[in-house]
Amino acid sequence: MKEDPSYSDLVSVITPESSNPSLADLRIPTAAGAFLQKHAASVWPYKLVAWMLERLLDTNENGALNFNLQTNTAVTHLQKSSDGSWIVHTPRGMIAAKKVLLTTNAYTSHLLPEFSDLIVPVRGEMSSLIPPPTMKPGNDENPPFEISYGFIGNGRQNRHQDDYLIQRPYSKDNSTGGELMFGGGRSYAAKAGLGVSDDSSIDEPSAEYLRREITVVVDIKSEEKELKASYEWSGIMGYSRDDRPWVGELTEELGLGGGKGLFVCAGFTGHGMPNTCLSGKAAVDLMLGKKSEEVDLPESYCLSKERLVKARVLDEVHIVDAKG
Numbered sequence: 001m002k003e004d005p006s007y008s009d010l011v012s013v014i015t016p017e018s019s020n021p022s023l024a025d026l027r028i029p030t031a032a033g034a035f036l037q038k039h040a041a042s043v044w045p046y047k048l049v050a051w052m053l054e055r056l057l058d059t060n061e062n063g064a065l066n067f068n069l070q071t072n073t074a075v076t077h078l079q080k081s082s083d084g085s086w087i088v089h090t091p092r093g094m095i096a097a098k099k100v101l102l103t104t105n106a107y108t109s110h111l112l113p114e115f116s117d118l119i120v121p122v123r124g125e126m127s128s129l130i131p132p133p134t135m136k137p138g139n140d141e142n143p144p145f146e147i148s149y150g151f152i153g154n155g156r157q158n159r160h161q162d163d164y165l166i167q168r169p170y171s172k173d174n175s176t177g178g179e180l181m182f183g184g185g186r187s188y189a190a191k192a193g194l195g196v197s198d199d200s201s202i203d204e205p206s207a208e209y210l211r212r213e214i215t216v217v218v219d220i221k222s223e224e225k226e227l228k229a230s231y232e233w234s235g236i237m238g239y240s241r242d243d244r245p246w247v248g249e250l251t252e253e254l255g256l257g258g259g260k261g262l263f264v265c266a267g268f269t270g271h272g273m274p275n276t277c278l279s280g281k282a283a284v285d286l287m288l289g290k291k292s293e294e295v296d297l298p299e300s301y302c303l304s305k306e307r308l309v310k311a312r313v314l315d316e317v318h319i320v321d322a323k324g
């Protein structure tokens, strides 16, 4: 805030002494304090991505082949061909292209092992919890949330291991919806999820933490000590060694196993979604030939020898995470 005072106008600091709103008004009476940010948004990412893919597939009408989507098709390795193009190998065949963009996030080191210490897979846990029956639109005693939450350092978690909560809207007749989308609890997971790249199962200790802790961290007037989950799942994040995504062309001089024509846009750490869209746009601008100074991308996201050297002097991802 000292460095850019314009941010101060966007955020209010709420202490236990604050009123209007107080911590109780924000329905977090046990919190040590809060930052209240008025400008926020939430989105259902699967729906957004499915909508984008459907629109792109629609451009294939009348026999045009503008967009080719191959789902469930893992790239097994990349090969540089003698004419300078890249051959992308998959179990269903190969494809050659002059330019290839890796948006492989946590899995980047599978194709480029040189990224192993720069982007580390970390498993996160997520749940969709059924709200208490009294929490309904129109019930002034226990209305649905109008705000979303990020909880930093709750319980035995350190500052790096945050929880987050967004409530889904209710259906028009209030009979369905309202699920509390609560994620986190990573310090309860085996090895805090670090190095885990398999999301085919949930992490039960983290899942249990989420089902129970929701009744403690927010005032939802739950008579039960644990909420029921309609869904629970895990996913893999790509934690970046210097906390910034890696965006740009993997030229040979970087020594990251790439070469001219191979681009990357990956390493979005925890809350990556606010960063992915414009980083992806910047990566495509670079692929289309724009110079880096013409592209809207923070310098700290760009690939360079200097950044690599600086990043590799920093603590490794698991140490940073443990230190908080």
Ligand SMILES: Cc1cc2nc3c(=O)[nH]c(=O)nc-3n(C[C@H](O)[C@H](O)[C@H](O)COP(=O)(O)OP(=O)(O)OC[C@H]3O[C@@H](n4cnc5c(N)ncnc54)[C@H](O)[C@@H]3O)c2cc1C
Pocket (backbone or CB within 6 Å): 073, 074, 075, 076, 103, 104, 105, 106, 107, 108, 110, 111, 123, 124, 125, 126, 164, 183, 233, 234, 235, 236, 237, 265, 266, 267, 268, 269, 270, 271, 272, 273, 274, 276
């Ligand atoms: C449980 C959980 C909760 C989260 N909650 C939030 C949140 O509330 N807010 C927020 O901003 N962010 C959140 N994130 C982080 C957010 O999901 C990521 O930052 C974001 O999805 C990164 O986008 P991406 O496209 O770069 O990578 P990803 O969404 O990770 O996509 C990478 C894709 O590449 C594919 N892939 C990888 N390797 C290969 C290969 N060899 N061949 C073919 N395909 C491959 C993968 O299958 C995957 O589909 C959460 C993450 C998790 C796991």
